[in-house]
Amino acid sequence: MEQKHEVLRIWAESLYDHQDVRLRSHNRVRNLIRRKLLDLGFKPEKKKKKEEDVPEGSEWDDKKLIKLLKEAEKKKLLSEADHSFLTKSLELAQNEHQVEKDYEKELRPLIEAEPIWMEWLQYVNGISTRNTTRLLKHFGYCERFDTISKLWAYSGLKVQDGHAVMRKKGELLGYNLKIKTAMVGVIGDCLIKSNKSYKKRIYDTYKKRIQARGCCEKKHSKHKGKMCKDYPGHSARMAQRKMVKIFLAHYWLKCRELKGLETRGPYAVDKMKHTTNIKPFYDKQPDKQ
Structure with a gap:
C-alpha cells in the first residue's frame, strides 16, 4: 500500500x-x-x-x-x-x-481504487479523479492533521482574530500558497460549477447571509467606492472560502474514519455547544452492495 x-x-x-x-x-x-x-x-x-x-x-x-x-x-x-x-x-x-492527459490516464485506476474515492468522493459532483489526486497529493488521509483546524491552517484557511489570514509584506507565509490556490481556486470553482450540494447548501446560503448584513464597512476604491454589501464579487469570494472549508472538514472526517484514526466534531459543536453539525454531502447515492 x-x-x-x-x-x-x-x-x-x-x-x-x-x-x-x-x-x-x-x-x-x-x-x-x-x-x-x-x-x-x-x-x-x-x-x-x-x-x-x-x-x-x-x-x-x-x-x-x-x-x-x-x-x-x-x-x-x-x-x-x-x-x-x-x-x-x-x-x-x-x-x-497531451502529456498531462497521459499521466491522468495512468493515475485514474489508482485513484478509483482509493477508499476515499470509493466511499465518498465519487459521489460528490465537482470532484473528479484529478481533484482527488490533488487532495491525496497534498493531504493524504489526513494522518498528519489531528484536528480540522490544523488542516485549514496548512491550507491557508485559518482565522486569526476573527478574520482570514492575509499576506503581509516582509512576513513569511504560515501556509502553502499553492495548496490554498488549489483548494479555493480550483476545487472551489469545480464545486460551484457543479451546482450541487456544496454550492446550493453552503455557497448560496452563506452568500445571501453576507449580502444581507454587509461583510464590512470599508469602501473599495477600485470599484467606484461601493460598500462591500453592494459589491457581489466580495461576498462571492467569502462564500467560496466558506464552502471549501466545509468540504475540507468533511474530507478530514471521512479520511480519518477510513483509517481508523481519532475524530472529533467541529470546534463550534464540541466547545461552543452549537447544535448544527453539517455532515458530508452525497450528490449521488452510493451503490448498494
Missing part, C-alpha cells in the same frame, strides 16, 4: 509539473496575442452577465483565442504572417496538454 501511494505521489507531482509548464507557456502566448491585438485597436466584446460571474479579462479566455485571431484577420488587423505565427504558437502551447 505504501509503495502504491509513493507511485501515486510521484505521478501526481509529475502531472502538476507538466501542468505548470503548460500554464506558463500558454500565459505567455495569450499575453502576446492580447498585447498585439490591443495595440492594433482590436478589443473583444464582453458578454453582459452578473458582475460576480464575469472575472476581469475573461474575454481573453484560452478557448476564445483562436476565434479572436480569426476575427482580427477578417478585419485585416493582422498580416498573414502574424496570424500564422500567433496561431502556431497557440497550437504548440495547447499540444503540451
Whole structure:
C-alpha cells in the first residue's frame, strides 16, 4: 500500500509539473496575442452577465483565442504572417496538454481504487479523479492533521482574530500558497460549477447571509467606492472560502474514519455547544452492495 501511494505521489507531482509548464507557456502566448491585438485597436466584446460571474479579462479566455485571431484577420488587423505565427504558437502551447492527459490516464485506476474515492468522493459532483489526486497529493488521509483546524491552517484557511489570514509584506507565509490556490481556486470553482450540494447548501446560503448584513464597512476604491454589501464579487469570494472549508472538514472526517484514526466534531459543536453539525454531502447515492 505504501509503495502504491509513493507511485501515486510521484505521478501526481509529475502531472502538476507538466501542468505548470503548460500554464506558463500558454500565459505567455495569450499575453502576446492580447498585447498585439490591443495595440492594433482590436478589443473583444464582453458578454453582459452578473458582475460576480464575469472575472476581469475573461474575454481573453484560452478557448476564445483562436476565434479572436480569426476575427482580427477578417478585419485585416493582422498580416498573414502574424496570424500564422500567433496561431502556431497557440497550437504548440495547447499540444503540451497531451502529456498531462497521459499521466491522468495512468493515475485514474489508482485513484478509483482509493477508499476515499470509493466511499465518498465519487459521489460528490465537482470532484473528479484529478481533484482527488490533488487532495491525496497534498493531504493524504489526513494522518498528519489531528484536528480540522490544523488542516485549514496548512491550507491557508485559518482565522486569526476573527478574520482570514492575509499576506503581509516582509512576513513569511504560515501556509502553502499553492495548496490554498488549489483548494479555493480550483476545487472551489469545480464545486460551484457543479451546482450541487456544496454550492446550493453552503455557497448560496452563506452568500445571501453576507449580502444581507454587509461583510464590512470599508469602501473599495477600485470599484467606484461601493460598500462591500453592494459589491457581489466580495461576498462571492467569502462564500467560496466558506464552502471549501466545509468540504475540507468533511474530507478530514471521512479520511480519518477510513483509517481508523481519532475524530472529533467541529470546534463550534464540541466547545461552543452549537447544535448544527453539517455532515458530508452525497450528490449521488452510493451503490448498494
